[in-house]
Ligand SMILES: Nc1ncnc2c1ncn2[C@@H]1O[C@H](COP(=O)(O)OP(=O)(O)O)[C@@H](O)[C@H]1O
C-alpha cells in the first residue's frame with residue numbers, strides 16, 4: 001500500500017490523499033475519535049455524520065451541482081473515499097484572477113448555490129474555502145454541516161456566510177463578486193431567491209446589532 005498524505009486536519013476530520021486507491025487518486029475523509037465522548041456514542045455520531053455527508057454530496061450531484069464522486073463509504077470506520085478534485089481553492093485564487101473571469105466564476109457559484117437551495121439542500125459552510133476551481137468549473141466540497149431543508153432562514157444563513165466571506169477575506173472585490181453571485185443565484189432559484197436574499201440582509205442586520213450590544 002502506498003503512503004497516505006495528510007492534506008488537511010479539520011476540527012472533525014482528517015483529509016488524506018491516497019495517490020493510488022485502486023488505481024485512482026482519491027481523497028479520504030476520516031472522522032477521528034473524540035475522547036471526550038462516550039465511546040459508543042462517539043462511534044454512533046461519527047457513523048451517522050459519515051452517512052449523512054456522503055448522502056448530501058450525492059444529492060447535490062443529482063441537483064446538477066458538481067461535487068466529488070463518492071468511491072466508498074465506510075460508516076464503521078467513519079470514512080468517505082471520494083474523487084480527488086484537482087484544482088485550487090477559490091479562496092486562494094480570487095485575488096489573482098482577471099476581473100472578467102472572477103465575475104464569471106462567482107456567477108456560476110451563485111447558479112450552483114441556487115441549484116442546491118432549489119433541491120432543498122443547505123450547504124452549511126458555504127465559503128470560498130469549500131469550493132475548488134477546476135478546468136471544468138467550481139466543485140463544491142465539505143457538506144459536513146449540510147442539511148436537507150427548504151427553510152428561508154437556513155437559505156439566508158448560507159447566503160450570509162458567503163457574503164461575510166466576500167466582505168472579510170475578499171474585501172477588494174466584495175460588491176462586484178456578490179453582484180455576480182446574486183445574479184446567478186436568482187437565475188437558478190427564480191422567485192424564491194428574493195425571499196432568501198431579503199432574509200440574508202435581515203440576518204446580517206441582526207448580526208451587526210448583536211456586535212454593537
Ligand atoms: N474531494 C476533494 N478533492 C480535493 N481536495 C479536497 C477534497 N475535499 C476536501 N478537499 C480539501 O481539503 C480541505 C478540507 O476539507 P473539508 O471537507 O472542507 O474539511 P473540513 O470539514 O475540515 O473543513 C478543503 O478545503 C479542500 O481544500
Ligand SMILES: [Mg+2]
Pocket residue numbers: 125129130142
Ligand atoms: Mg472545509
